[in-house]
Amino acid sequence: MTPARPHDPLPSMARRERVTRIALYALLVLGALMALLPMLWMLSASLMPTGEASTFPPHFLPSKPTIAHYRDLFTRLSLGRYLFNSALISIVVTFASLAVNSMAGYAFAKLRFRGRDKLFRFLSAGLVLPVQVSMLPLFLLLKNMGLINTYWGVIIPGLASIFGIFLVRQYALSIPDEMLDAARVDGASEARIFWSIVVPGILPILATLSIWTFLATWNDFMWPLIVLSDESHYTLPVALANLSGEHVQDTELMMAGSVITVIPVMLVFLFLQRYYIQGVMAGSVKG
Amino acid sequence: MSKLKIPSEANTAAWFFLTPALVLIGVFFFLPVAASLLLSVTDFDLYGIANPGNTRFVGFENYSRLLRTPDFWQALKNTFYFAVVGGPLTIAVSLGAALLLSSKLVRFKSFFRTIYFTPFVTTLVAVAIVWKYLYHTRYGLFNYALGAIGIGPIDWLGDPHWAMPAIILMAVWKSFGYNMLIFIAGLQAIPEDLYDAAEIDGASAWRRFFSITLPMLAPTLVFVSVITMIGYFQLFAEPYVMTQGGPLRSTTSVVLLMYEEGFRWWRMGYAAAIAFVLFIVILLATLVQFRLQKERT
Numbered sequence: 001m002t003p004a005r006p007h008d009p010l011p012s013m014a015r016r017e018r019v020t021r022i023a024l025y026a027l028l029v030l031g032a033l034m035a036l037l038p039m040l041w042m043l044s045a046s047l048m049p050t051g052e053a054s055t056f057p058p059h060f061l062p063s064k065p066t067i068a069h070y071r072d073l074f075t076r077l078s079l080g081r082y083l084f085n086s087a088l089i090s091i092v093v094t095f096a097s098l099a100v101n102s103m104a105g106y107a108f109a110k111l112r113f114r115g116r117d118k119l120f121r122f123l124s125a126g127l128v129l130p131v132q133v134s135m136l137p138l139f140l141l142l143k144n145m146g147l148i149n150t151y152w153g154v155i156i157p158g159l160a161s162i163f164g165i166f167l168v169r170q171y172a173l174s175i176p177d178e179m180l181d182a183a184r185v186d187g188a189s190e191a192r193i194f195w196s197i198v199v200p201g202i203l204p205i206l207a208t209l210s211i212w213t214f215l216a217t218w219n220d221f222m223w224p225l226i227v228l229s230d231e232s233h234y235t236l237p238v239a240l241a242n243l244s245g246e247h248v249q250d251t252e253l254m255m256a257g258s259v260i261t262v263i264p265v266m267l268v269f270l271f272l273q274r275y276y277i278q279g280v281m282a283g284s285v286k287g
Numbered sequence: 288m289s290k291l292k293i294p295s296e297a298n299t300a301a302w303f304f305l306t307p308a309l310v311l312i313g314v315f316f317f318l319p320v321a322a323s324l325l326l327s328v329t330d331f332d333l334y335g336i337a338n339p340g341n342t343r344f345v346g347f348e349n350y351s352r353l354l355r356t357p358d359f360w361q362a363l364k365n366t367f368y369f370a371v372v373g374g375p376l377t378i379a380v381s382l383g384a385a386l387l388l389s390s391k392l393v394r395f396k397s398f399f400r401t402i403y404f405t406p407f408v409t410t411l412v413a414v415a416i417v418w419k420y421l422y423h424t425r426y427g428l429f430n431y432a433l434g435a436i437g438i439g440p441i442d443w444l445g446d447p448h449w450a451m452p453a454i455i456l457m458a459v460w461k462s463f464g465y466n467m468l469i470f471i472a473g474l475q476a477i478p479e480d481l482y483d484a485a486e487i488d489g490a491s492a493w494r495r496f497f498s499i500t501l502p503m504l505a506p507t508l509v510f511v512s513v514i515t516m517i518g519y520f521q522l523f524a525e526p527y528v529m530t531q532g533g534p535l536r537s538t539t540s541v542v543l544l545m546y547e548e549g550f551r552w553w554r555m556g557y558a559a560a561i562a563f564v565l566f567i568v569i570l571l572a573t574l575v576q577f578r579l580q581k582e583r584t
Contacts, residue, residue, distance in 0.1 A: 104308035137322035190300035
C-alpha cells in the first residue's frame with residue numbers, strides 16, 4: 001500500500017513491485033514479532049532460575065533452563081487444583097450451553113409460534129445491556145439459592161447466551177423448510193428432526209460457538225472473582241490474580257503460572273482455528 | 288409468515304426448544320437487570336445482606352451522591368480516556384493489519400493471520416501479569432528497548448500520566464486481532480473490478496484507499512467501532528491486575544469502582560447506581576456512533 005511516485009524515472013513495474021513486496025514482508029514480520037514477543041518472553045522467563053528475569057540488561061533466554069517454578073506451582077501452590085476447576089467449569093458450560101443455545105436458535109429460525117419475532121427482538125435488545133448491570137442482584141439471587149462459592153454459581157449464568165442464540169439462528173435460517181416438512185410428513189418427531197437434520201446442518205456454527213464459549217469461559221475473570229471466595233474453587237485466572245499479589249517479586253514463578261493458564265486455550269485455538277476464524281469472519285459479515 | 292395458520296403441534300415443539308434458554312436468560316439475566324434498577328434506589332448494604340428488612344427506599348439519593356463524588360467523575364474520565372483513545376487506536380491497527388494481510392503481493396497469509404490473532408485468544412489476566420513485568424521500570428523489556436534509542440526510563444505503571452497509556456497499549460495488542468478478522472472479511476467483499484477500473488484511470492494507491500476501500504468498508508467500520516467501544520467501556524481486569532486502579536486512581540474504571548463499592552464494601556445500592564450509569568453511557572455512545580455514521584452517508 002505504498003503511494004505511487006509519479007516523479008520516479010519510470011522504474012520497471014517488476015522492480016517496483018519487488019521493493020513493495022519486501023517492505024510488506026518486513027512490516028508483516030515486525031508485526032508478528034510484536035504480537036508474539038510478550039508470549040515468547042513469558043515462556044522464556046518461566047524457565048529461568050529465580051531472579052534471572054530481574055536483571056539489567058535483561059536476559060532473553062534462560063542461562064540454565066529449569067522447570068523448578070512449574071514444580072513449585074503444582075506441589076506447593078496447588079495449581080493442579082485450579083487447572084481442574086477451570087477445565088471442569090469450561091467444559092460443562094461449553095457443552096450445556098451448546099445444547100441450550102442451539103435449540104433456541106433453531107426454534108427462532110425455523111419453528112412458527114405466536115410472538116416469535118417480538119420475542120426475538122426483545123432478546124436482541126438485551127445485547128446492549130452490559131453484563132455488569134446484572135451482577136449485583138445476580139449475586140444476591142445465587143446467595144439465596146446457596147450457590148455462592150460453588151461451581152454452579154459460575155456455570156449457571158453461562159448456560160444460555162443471547163449472542164449464542166443469535167449466532168445459531170442466523171445460520172439455521174439457511175436450512176431449507178422443505179427438508180424439515182418432508183421429515184414431518186414422514187412422521188419424524190420434532191426431537192428427531194432436530195437431532196438428525198438440524199444439528200448436522202448447523203455443525204460448522206456449533207463448532208465456532210463451542211470454541212468461542214470455551215475460550216470465553218476459561219478466560220473469564222470478573223464473575224468467577226465475585227462468586228468464588230474459597231481458594232479451593234478458584235479458576236486459574238482468579239488464582240493467578242491472587243498469586244500475583246502475594247508473589248509480586250517472583251517474576252519467574254508468575255510467568256510459569258501464566259504459561260499454564262494460557263497454554264490450554266492456545267492449544268484449543270491452534271487445533272481448531274479453522275472453524276473459529278471462519279466463524280468470526282462469517283458471523284461478522286451477516287451481523 | 289405470521290398470518291399463516293400455526294399448527295398447534297409446531298407450537299408445542301417450539302416452546303419445548305425455547306424454554307431452557309428463556310428460563311435461564313430470564314431468571315439469571317433480565318430479572319437481575321430489572322432488580323438492579325430497584326436496588327439502585329435503595330440503601331441496600333452489608334446490613335441489608337444480613338437482613339433485607341434493614342433496607343430503605345432512598346429515591347435518587349444514590350445517583351445524586353454519585354454525581355457529587357469526585358471518585359466517580361475520575362472513574363468516568365478514565366473510562367472515557369481508555370475508550371476514546373484506545374478504541375480508535377485499536378481500529379487503526381486492526382485496519383492496517385487487515386490491509387497488509389489482504390495485499391496481493393504477499394503469501395503465507397493464513398500463517399500471519401493466525402499469529403496476529405493469537406493475542407486475542409489468550410487469557411487477559413495472564414497476559415496482564417506478563418505485561419506488568421514488561422513495563423517494569425528497571426528490568427522491563429520496554430524500557431530496555433527505549434533506552435537503546437536514548438529514551439526513558441519511563442515509570443509506566445507508577446506514573447499517573449503513563450499508567451493509562453500503558454494499559455491502552457496492552458489492550459490494543461490484546462484485541463486488534465479480532466477486528467482485523469472482521470476487516471479482512473469486509474475487504475474480501477469489495478468487488479475486485481472497482482480497483483481494476485480505478486487503476487486503469489490512474490488512481491494512486493492512496494486515492495484508491497480513500498475513494499474505494501474506506502467507503503465500501505463503512506458498514507464494517509461502524510460495526511467494529513460499536514463492538515470495540517462497548518467492550519472498552521467495560522474495562523476491569525487490566526487495572527485490577529496491573530495497577531489496582533492506581534496510581535492516584537488514574538486507572539480506576541467505572542466497572543472497577545462498581546466492583547469495589549459493591550463487592551468489597553458491599554454498598555450494593557450505590558454500586559447498582561454506578562452500573563446503571565455505565566449502561567446509559569454505553570447506550571448513548573452507541574447511539575452517537577450510529578448517528579455519526581448516518582450523517583456521513
